[in-house]
Amino acid sequence: MGVEQQILDAALKVFSSQGYTGATTRRIAEEANVAEVTIFRKFQSKENLLKEVLIRNRVEISELDNLFRIEVGADIETELLALGKKIAKDLGDKKKDSKNRIFMFMLFEEGRNRAEVSEILTSVFQDYITRLSEFFELQVRKGKLRTINTRSAALTFISYFVYTSLIRGVLEYSFLGNDDEEVERFIDIFTHGVLKVE
Amino acid sequence: MGVEQQILDAALKVFSSQGYTGATTRRIAEEANVAEVTIFRKFQSKENLLKEVLIRNRVEISELDNLFRIEVGADIETELLALGKKIAKDLGDKKKDSKNRIFMFMLFEEGRNRAEVSEILTSVFQDYITRLSEFFELQVRKGKLRTINTRSAALTFISYFVYTSLIRGVLEYSFLGNDDEEVERFIDIFTHGVLKVE
DNA sequence: AATATATGTAAGTAACTACTTACTTACATA
DNA sequence: TATGTAAGTAAGTAGTTACTTACATATATT
Known part of the structure; x- marks a missing residue:
């Protein structure tokens, strides 16, 4: 190297x-x-x-492509779960050779004072949201999702993963137990909502 | 003073x-x-x-009490919306005399290296999650929400508001348009889920 | 063999920062 | 009037930090 x-x-x-x-x-x-x-x-x-x-750590579109290349599952919930687990893994990954996303969190602080940093954060965020929106858009067209604001759905989705990844690095002992189970519960809520349907 | x-x-x-x-x-x-x-x-x-x-800036339990004292609406979605708008306002408030929540974001960075900071963050986080969980628990018992993991619901809820408040402070120009409309769309998804029900 | 290139070692500079010390000023109270 | 207290002014200390300069060494190229 x-x-x-x-x-x-x-x-x-x-x-x-x-x-x-x-x-x-x-x-x-x-x-x-x-x-x-x-x-x-x-x-x-x-x-x-x-x-x-x-x-050099700007998220490459090609990388995002890879992230969104998930297997088509029997139902949409399975697909969302697969996507969620992948994103969680990607964000939590601390291996040296993988792009370290934790870096992004430092940027949140630095971004408030440095225009170049803010600029890059914005573009990364935009890429992520756009990509996710497109994915949801597709699912709406396929009739698998109801007609929602796909950008809001993307934001809700992203929020959960970035935030949990953030607190995992900070909080004393994580109340978030096992990754996968936590993700499953989120996807359940994201898919079906919290409302009781009579 | x-x-x-x-x-x-x-x-x-x-x-x-x-x-x-x-x-x-x-x-x-x-x-x-x-x-x-x-x-x-x-x-x-x-x-x-x-x-x-x-x-001195540790979130007082009494303050949280105040936050959760929302009007009982006709339906649960209206109640959630009121709660969401209140939290968004609380987090986004930049008035000098109000507790500056942006401070919390600095702590996320500092918390990774300083035990005392991490400790306080943990307790604030725990308070919030517990309080929200209790609220959801109550709604489940009332039969207004389905039987979900209330802690996960709380985490999903919090994630959205903290994260959006975070990026609002950092990103160049916010794609998040109007506060209230964005919150409404989130609450819609949170309440009903994204799934298309046949 | 001669030279260029990439790296290391070592010492130093100028600015800054947390924190200290010594002395002064203003004001309230005994 | 005398004294204590809370604050300011000013100068300084010791350590750190980004960055520089000068020189040495090793390796590759001509």
Whole structure:
């Protein structure tokens, strides 16, 4: 792996856990197993390093495509469940080689003060919502879902997964027990609603 | 207003917008219109100041009580809508004198590294979820809601409001249009589900 | 063998930050 | 009037941080 990539990976990791201000170039260099000066030779400044990390971790449409390529199940609930589990896994994934979505949460804070960050967050969010909306739209046309506002459905869906992933990283001990069971209960509510039908 | 309170208010504001590491005692002093040294005389350290801010902004049970005191509507959907609008308003409120909920979002970041912060977040989260669960539990017993996992319902509900409030503060221009209409669409989905019933 | 390139080591700079110390001013109360 | 208290002013300390400079080393290329 090239030195640039080592640095980018390390930066992603340290920015994620310490935030932009909290992350030091020294710490990033340590994590990347390079000399600190190498960071400046390759990326000029900490600010620019953040930008590069941002650019290279922008969610690729192709990645999203992959996420939405789910097996067509017998019923829509099964399909939604499969999609939900996939998204939950994707968001919670902490493996080094996978794009670290936790990074996004650092960005929520940074985004309030840095226009470039806000811009990227917006585009990622937009991609996700659009993609999900299209999926729901399709299901409505197929007659599997009722005629709802698909963007609102997408937002409801996304909210649950991003938020639970967020709190999982923060709360002392998670009351959210097993991933999959929790997702199943959400999908149940999302599919059928909470209302008692007489 | 006493000097302590001025400092606490300023700290809340600056911590919220800059994060703990990004906030400087100098900036807080400026915002509070006091000399920097006064902060240290009153609160000893920046760390301790954060703790005090945390303690004094802990969501009071009585406040939650107030939030859940909603009018009993004709149907459950109307009640949920009223509750949702109230929560959205509470979370989005940026008035100076109201407890600044944006602060919570800073805490999500800080909570990953600071046990005291995580502890407080956990208890606030727990309070909210418990309170909402009880509300749903009651509605199930009343026969207004079907027999669902009420904690999951609460989590779904909370997720939507916290997440949308989060992105509203970050994203460039909000695609989320009007508050109330967006909430209405969420409540529709939450109540009836997305499934098409034949 | 000569040279260029990529990296490391080490020392340093300028700015900033949390926090301290010493002294001053304003005001309330005894 | 004298004294205590809460606040300000100002200067400073010690540590950290982003970033620079100068020099050394190793490896690949010509």
